[in-house]
Amino acid sequence: MIYNKVIDTALLYPHSRGENYKNSLRFLSQRFLHTDIQGQGHDSVQDAVTAMKLAKLKVENGPTFGITEPDSESIFRSVSVSSNTRSCIVDNSWVCKQHTYSTVDCVATASDEEVSRSLLL
Secondary structure: OOOOOOOOHHHHOOOOOOOOOOOOHHHHHHHHHOOOOOOOOOOHHHHHHHHHHHHHHHHHHOOOOOOOOOOOOOHHHHHHHHHOOOEEEEEOHHHHHHOOOOOEEEEEOOOHHHHHHHHHO
């Protein structure tokens, strides 16, 4: 949404797949602030503080900060083309969604501990 006096993080940090997609506040928080929010549902104060931190980060780093060109090639796609192999990502579901291609397998996990436990089994 576009407002006269409100900053929308979905506009500040456009999705790499184009304008039909929007990054969630939770994803932006994980990617740029390295914090997890909304674990127990939405908290309006926490959401507002996170949005403010993301806006401040954008102002501090300039207008191109956090923007990935829609036509830029994923490193996973490059590896696939150059070596005729597949890649596998083990990360949270939001990261997996960002790198979903026919040449990439993705294993969504909630934590590093979960990955460690499953590897030990």
